[in-house]
């Protein structure tokens with residue numbers, strides 16, 4: 001078993017991003033600029049957004065965080081997005097999900113200009129991704145591709161099983177792994193809450209990508225010997241063991257699954273860190289006008 005080390009890879013890629021950001025600053029007199037919008041006080045979202053902002057600073061980007069209470073109306077939020085869309089000094093916009101129930105995530109996602117949609121959630125970017133046209137890729141799937149690329153893992157011809165069909169991870173991941181690209185060129189199976197016997201499929205996976213949001217969902221008996229396992233799980237539980245008061249668990253029973261695998265991502269220290277790299281790379285690409 002070898003570790004797909006998100007800490008190592010993310011630090012390396014962030015150094016490369018920092019060099020490019022410095023070049024942009026030198027040439028244009030401005031830094032790439034990310035705007036993050038956070039509604040409410042969800043503990044996980046607060047942590048993730050804080051980390052995104054901190055990492056912008058680390059690589060020499062500007063960032064702005066707009067915070068709103070749960071009481072903000074959909075109309076007010078859409079108006080703010082419009083304002084940021086129009087701002088020539090902003091390269092990327094993200095609205096942290098989930099949103100309160102009275103605000104439509106679909107409306108918000110579609111309001112963000114595709115040219116600034118560094119989360120890659122807008123239908124225009126998703127459609128372009130599916131067609132293999134230049135687009136912002138959703139940050140988590142993009143981070144996973146970067147990790148596979150960094151370790152030189154050849155995915156062509158492999159059976160990739162994705163557990164979970166979310167708009168943010170499972171669904172775009174399945175498209176990316178099936179595309180005629182490298183990484184990609186896999187035969188892809190998507191399993192979800194209505195799949196009667198997930199084990200039947202996961203046992204055949206050469207590459208198993210788990211994004212179901214359930215602690216220790218994948219157990220050793222569900223994994224083929226020598227498989228590559230990517231754990232997207234970010235299950236936060238209150239804990240007295242850590243300084244933050246929370247402990248993060250993946251969707252994979254790492255301790256028992258890891259010995260069977262050829263490669264596996266740890267949680268924490270795996271995919272989560274790569275998601276931020278995906279976001280930073282999209283913001284950089286936007287500043288360089290590489291996509292649109």
Ligand code: GUN
Nearest residue numbers: 094095096097098119139
């Ligand atoms: N919530 C969980 N993951 C993400 C993400 O990648 N982007 C945004 N905006 N919200 C999320």
